[in-house]
Amino acid sequence: MRVKYLTADANWQKRLEDNGFGFHTDENNIPYWVEHYYYSIDAPFADKVYNATTELWQMCLEAVDHVITNKLYDQFQIPLFFHEHITQSWENDVPSIYGRFDFVYDDVKQQLKVLEFNADTPTSLYETGVVQWQWMQHYFSERKDQFNSVHDQLIASWAALKPYLKGDTLHFSCMRETLEDLTNIEYLRDTAIQAGINTKLIFIDDIGWNGESFTDLEEETITDIFKLYPWEWLIYEPFALHIPNDVAQANWIEPSWKMILSNKAIMAILWKLYPNHPLLLETYFDSPHSMRDYVKKPLLSREGANVTMYQNGAIVEATPGDYGDEGYICQALANLHKETTGYSIIGSWIIGQESCGITFRESDNRITTDKSRFVPHIIE
Structure with missing residues (x-):
């Protein structure tokens, strides 16, 4: 994998906007989308990512079963009132659509290593x-x-999911006034429509409760809902107490068992179940044990917030944020691929149980944040 350059069109921003991509540049006029260079990879490298993603997905499913079977919810800081809902969603095979693994590629060892799994609300889907x-x-x-x-x-995954829907309409939901989330949710909704599913958009704060079931603004019962809104936030919404008591037991997609996989605690569980697996980085709860080079991450941190990087036991890089009270993992420091343009990680998508696409995110620093750039790629 290496960077190659091309000459960007003078009006590339307008072309993207005409195609529905309005957040290509941030509020400080710094591009999020990279137009003038790309990552060139070969077919064997693409196969390597495909195989790693497929293997890791199966490991993750086994890890979820381990957590639920042994009732390890407390290690994930999941409140007691939601334990049974998660168990039921797993035992009833409530369907899941997607997730994105974030990998680093160690050039020296020529080995992929997984950093984390964005299993509940992964974005950059439309860009990909x-x-x-x-x-x-x-x-x-x-x-x-x-x-x-x-x-x-x-489209194929929505078509496969359609027979499992409990009603005639699949609601799609996200927060208001979030252009990135709305773009991604409307893209997902469009692919569901192409799969023959009737859909309806509702914002999170418009979800109602009539005493027996959830409703939308037209008082239509919500039987199935896809939410681009994290479970760890959703369970503290005023209406969340009703989710386990919903008479109709609406389908929530992603399902609540994804709370386990979207929590960074899963990386410590995976290391315990598969010690020294080549795709994994050494990871523990709270303590680095004997590691001197490691990264300390809050269990529920998003977009690189409150991440601290240590080398030889000393802090070398850190990010601010509002996370950390929920606990941490300590994960071995990975060797990131570096070009003259920056450090890169590889996002690998699993959709409908299938590894099906990758993204490259690039940063000036080693901790990937919401300011990291999206770089397209080509197989050559």
């Missing part, structure tokens, strides 16, 4: 499935390829 594909078609007249079947896999 649509924007980088259109970027490739725009700049390369000759036949090129990407590790990217995200769009087709989403």
Whole structure:
């Protein structure tokens, strides 16, 4: 994998906006989307990511079963009133659509290592499935390829999920006035429509409760709902106490068992179940044990907040934020791939049980945050 450059169009921002991608640049006019260079990978490398993602997904499912069977919810700081709902969602095989593993590639050892699993509300889906594909078609007249079947896999996954829906309408929900979330939720909704599902948009704060079931603004019962809103936030919403008491037991997608996989505690569980596995980094709860080079991460941190990096036992990099009271993991420091443009991680998507696409996120620093850039890729 290496960076290659091209000459960007003068009006590339307008082209992206015309295609529905409005958050290509941040409020300080710093590009989030990289237009003028890309990561070039070969087919064997794409196969390596595919195989790693497939293997790790199966390991994660076994880890969820281990947590639920042994009732290890307290290690994940999941409140007692939601334990049974998670257990039921797992035992009833409540369907899941997607997730994204974040990998680093150690050039010296030529080995992928997983940093974490964005299992509940992963974003950058629209950039991966649509924007980088259109970027490739725009700049390369000759036949090129990407590790990217995200769009087709989403439609196929919704079609496979359709028979499990409890009602005639699948509601889609996110927070108000969040352009990135709304773009991703509308993209997901569009792929569901293409799969033949009737859909409806509702914002999180418009979800109602009539005493027996959840309702939308038209008082229609919500039987099935996809939410781009983290479970660890949702369970503290005023209406969350009703979720386990819902008479109709609405389908929540992603299901509540994903609370286990979206929590960084799962990395310590995986290390305990699969010690020294080549895809894993040494990870423990709260303490680094004998590690001198490691990263301390809050269990529920998002977008790189409150992450502290240690080398030889001393802090070398840290990020601010509002997380940490819930506890930490300590994970061995990984060797990040570095180009002259920055440090990179690889986001690998699992959709409908299938590894189907990758993203590259790039940072000036070693801790990936919400300021990290999205870089397209080509298989060459």
